[in-house]
Every structure is written in structure tokens, then in C-alpha cells.
Amino acid sequence: MIAKAAQPIRRPWYPPSLTTQIMIGLVVGGFVGWLRPDWGNAVYFLRDIFINLIKSIIAPLVFSTIVVGIAGAGALRKVGRMGIKALIYFELVTTAALFIGLAVVNFIKPGLGVTLAAANTDVLKTIEQSHPKSFVETIVHVFPSSVIESMVRGDVLQIVAFSVLFALAVSAVGEKGKPIIRAMESLSQIMFKFTNYVMMFAPIGVGAAMAHTIGTQGPGVLMNLGKLIGSLYLALVIFIVWIFGLVIWIARIPLRQFVKAVREPAALAFATTSSESALPKAMESMERFGVPPHIVGFVMPTGYSFNLTGSTLYLAMASVFVAQAAETTMGWHMSFGQQITMMLTLMVSSKGVAGVPRAALVILLAVLNSFVPSGLGPIGVAIIFGVDELMDMGRTCVNVIGNCLATVVVARWEKQFDDARASLAHQRKPHGI
Numbered sequence: 324m325i326a327k328a329a330q331p332i333r334r335p336w337y338p339p340s341l342t343t344q345i346m347i348g349l350v351v352g353g354f355v356g357w358l359r360p361d362w363g364n365a366v367y368f369l370r371d372i373f374i375n376l377i378k379s380i381i382a383p384l385v386f387s388t389i390v391v392g393i394a395g396a397g398a399l400r401k402v403g404r405m406g407i408k409a410l411i412y413f414e415l416v417t418t419a420a421l422f423i424g425l426a427v428v429n430f431i432k433p434g435l436g437v438t439l440a441a442a443n444t445d446v447l448k449t450i451e452q453s454h455p456k457s458f459v460e461t462i463v464h465v466f467p468s469s470v471i472e473s474m475v476r477g478d479v480l481q482i483v484a485f486s487v488l489f490a491l492a493v494s495a496v497g498e499k500g501k502p503i504i505r506a507m508e509s510l511s512q513i514m515f516k517f518t519n520y521v522m523m524f525a526p527i528g529v530g531a532a533m534a535h536t537i538g539t540q541g542p543g544v545l546m547n548l549g550k551l552i553g554s555l556y557l558a559l560v561i562f563i564v565w566i567f568g569l570v571i572w573i574a575r576i577p578l579r580q581f582v583k584a585v586r587e588p589a590a591l592a593f594a595t596t597s598s599e600s601a602l603p604k605a606m607e608s609m610e611r612f613g614v615p616p617h618i619v620g621f622v623m624p625t626g627y628s629f630n631l632t633g634s635t636l637y638l639a640m641a642s643v644f645v646a647q648a649a650e651t652t653m654g655w656h657m658s659f660g661q662q663i664t665m666m667l668t669l670m671v672s673s674k675g676v677a678g679v680p681r682a683a684l685v686i687l688l689a690v691l692n693s694f695v696p697s698g699l700g701p702i703g704v705a706i707i708f709g710v711d712e713l714m715d716m717g718r719t720c721v722n723v724i725g726n727c728l729a730t731v732v733v734a735r736w737e738k739q740f741d742d743a744r745a746s747l748a749h750q751r752k753p754h755g756i
Contacts, residue, residue, distance in 0.1 A: 344526040345590045352530030356537030363538020366531040370595070373528025376521045377600045380514055382474035384603055385624050386486045387511035392617020393490035394504055401737065402487060402621070408736050409622050412729055413630040419566045420632040421666045424639030427558040429662075433550040433640075434647025437706070477599065479624045487621070511616075518603040522587075529594035536712055551644055552713055558636055559717050566632075567728060574735045576728075580745050584612040585727045593720040596712060598627055601723045609727055613741035614734040622733050626726035633721030634683045637714060638669050641687050642694070645703030649695050657694070665694050683718070684711060 339347070356363035393402060428434075465484045467473040473481035493500040571578055588605035592598055602623070609619045642665055646657040657665075668690055684704060691700030707714075734740040 341522055341525065341587045342590045345529050345587075345594050348526035348528075348530035349533050349594055352533030353537050355530070356534035356539075360538035363534035363536075367535040369531035370528050370535065373521070373524055373531075374595065374597060374600055376524065377597075377603065378477050380518055380521065380603045381477055381479065381599060382482055383510055384514040384518070384606065385479060385482050385620060386474075386489075387507040387514065388606065388616055388620035389483065389486035389624075390490045390493060390507040391504060391511055392615065392620045393487065394493040394500060394507075401617075402491075405618065405621060405733060405737060406625070409625060409729065409733050410629065412732055412736075413626065416566060416570070416632050416725060416729075417630065417635045418670065420562055420636040421639045421670060423562050423566070424558050424636040425643065425662060425666055427554055427561065428640040428643040428647075429659075431550070431554045431557075432647055433554045434644040435651055437644075437648040437651060479599075479602075480628045483621065483624045514603070515607050518607060522604060525591060525594075529591070532595055551640070551707070552710060555637060555640055555714050556717050558640060559633060559721050562632070562636055563721065563724070567724065570728060570732060574732050576731050576735070577742070577745050580612065581728075581731065584608045585724050588727065589720050589724050592723040593716045596715040596719050598719055598722050602627070605723055605727050609730045611744075612731070613744035614730045615739050615741075618734045618737065618739065619730050622730045623726050626729050627722075630726055630729055631722050632725040633718030635669070636721070637683055637718045638687055638690075639666060641683075641707055642669065642690055644707070645687075645691055645700060646695055648703055648706075655695075661694065665690060668693070683715075684708065 352363075355366070465480055467478070467481040467485055470482070470485045473485065493503050570576075571581065585605070585608065588601035588608060591604060592601040595601075606619050606623055609623065610616055643657070643662060646662075649655050650657070669686070684707070687707075688700060688704045691703060694700075695703070731740060
């Protein structure tokens, strides 16, 4: 009897991960925008479709997650304590971001040699249409007059405030509130499944965004103000390695598993320059990573207003960059003491950026008008505006990573982080399961 020849073992085929698909979309989109700029403009509507789909998820997902987490898990007493811990952590890391940005911009001095020429008035009008909120205005803004309007606008902070109060009321009515909790559990699961469907469109959406950027500004945009862009990305890397690394070490967070958990939302944020586009995926990833739903639902949306570490670092660097350019232009010098005062102003004013279009540039313009000789601040902002989208990619990505990390830190602080789940959450499933 002749033995049959051994058949070669066929390895199961796995589709590329979402992160890989997004990176492929970025590269293809960049080439399309470079080779055919008119195509880059023509396909931009695909990016808008993707962002709109994501925005449609945020309100029901945040609302249902918070209600289930607080009312369903009986976490009423923990809300205040958890909020205080989250705010303490937010303030510590954003302060660290400010001073790392200040150190890097003073060491590299990207603004020296840059002359502040006449500003583009159209750009300035676009930025000045919004204004940063004062501290009192921010507090008032937290509480919505109409939650429907808040959901239409996608105002995450107002949705969180209403959801917490609603969850407290649901829990207070006892047995009569159980049907609402079950309905919210179903809604949250449906919205996570809906998120998975929308993510299938992500590579096309981010590719269209990159094609538009390169198509409208040209590949030369990568060279303009290259020293500032390079300095910012260096500072972001230093911040991730030293500050996030220190936090991960202190909180005993499994590094490899955490990186796997945040890579997809971080890639989405980087590619779309929108924190909102990454929020549903980030919430899903952190729950799968072992953070309780009520902590994810409360800490992450709140962090979108108070824990913008990447944007804070950018503000520190951009403000001193303009001051350095002002010194080149007219010999005006900003002392280190004035820089510290400006950082303290940024620390307070940056807390009021929630819901403000082009938030970082709005805050930057407001602060520079107070610290830089009259007329030079707006000119500096107009110059930065030309390459802001390239820097927005990095700072938005760090914002999302920072908020994911914040949920794990608060969960560890509350002794509710599930280490066993974290070690198993992102293992690849066997083919066919």
C-alpha cells in the first residue's frame, strides 16, 4: 500500500488588524492626494461620513454605559470619590505635559529665525469666532438646559453630567428602575456592535482625510515649519516614555497588553485628528482590558474635557514658539518668569476648551494676546494654522492614550482593575471562532 504524500499544512488566513488597515488607508490616501490633488478634494466627503457615523454613537453609548455602571452596579457612593481621584490625576499629568513642552521648546528654540509677517485675516476670523470659556462659564456649561440639544451637539461633558444625575434617580426609585437598567444594558451592547460595523469603514474614512490634507496643502506642508513639528513630536515621545511610562510602572499596568488595547483607538485619533472618532472604540477596548464599565463611562468622557495632555503640551510649545519668533521679528524677549506665568494661565484656561471648535488655537490666541506685544500673537497663530493639522494628529493621539490610561489608573486606585481579564483580553482568537 502506497502511503499518500504528506499534504502541506495550510496556515489559516487572518485579515489584517484594524490598526494595519488604518495605516494602509493613510499611506494610500497620501499617495492619492499627492498624485491627484483633485481626487483628494473629491473624496473628502467619505471622511465626513465616517466622522458623522462616529458622532451618532457617542451620546447613546456614553449615556447607557454610565447609567448601567452607576445604577446597575450600585456605585453611588463611589462617584464622588472616583471623580476627585480622576481630577487629581488629570491635574498632575497635564501639569507635567506643560513643563515638558516648556523644556523642549526652550532647548530646541524652533521659533528663532522665524519672522512674523502679515497675517491671513481670513484665518484669524475663523479662529476668533470662538472664545475660551472662563472657569465660571465652564462650571455653568457642565449642566445642560436640554439634554437632547447636548446630544445633538455631541457635548460629552453635558451628557456625562445628565447621565450621572439620571443614574442616581434610577437607583433611588429602586425596583421600578430595573426595566430602565435592563434597557440601558441592551442599548450599550447594541452600540458596541454598531461601533464594530462603523469601524469597517474607518480605513476609507482616514484615507480620504489624508488625501484631502496632502491634496489641498501639498507635500511641501511636511517641510514648512518642520522644526516646530519635529520638536512637538519629540516632546510627545518624551512625555509618553517618561510620564506615561512612570504612571504605568507605579500603577502596575501590564504594558504589552495595554499597548495592544490602545493601538486601534490611538491610530484612529491620529488619522482623523478627532478624539471623538476614537471614543467608542476606546471605551470598548478599556472595558475588554479589565476596567469596570462605570469607571470607563465616567472617567473617559470627563477626561475629554479635563485630561487633554497632548493639547496642553502643544499649547506650551506653540506659545513659546511665537514668543521666540517675536524676539526674531522685533527684539522683544520673554523671560523665563513670564513663561512660567503663561504656563499657569494655560493650566487654567485650557480647562475651558470643551466643545470649542479649533479649541487649541482659540486658547493659544487668547493667551498670546495677553503676553506677546500687540499684533504679533495673531500673526504667530496664523503661521501655525498652516501646519496645525499635522501637529493635531500627534496631540490628539496622545490625548486618547492619556484618557485610556486614566481609566486604568482610577480603576487600580479604586482596587477594581481586573488583572486576569487584562492578560487574556487581547489574545488572538483561533481562526473560525
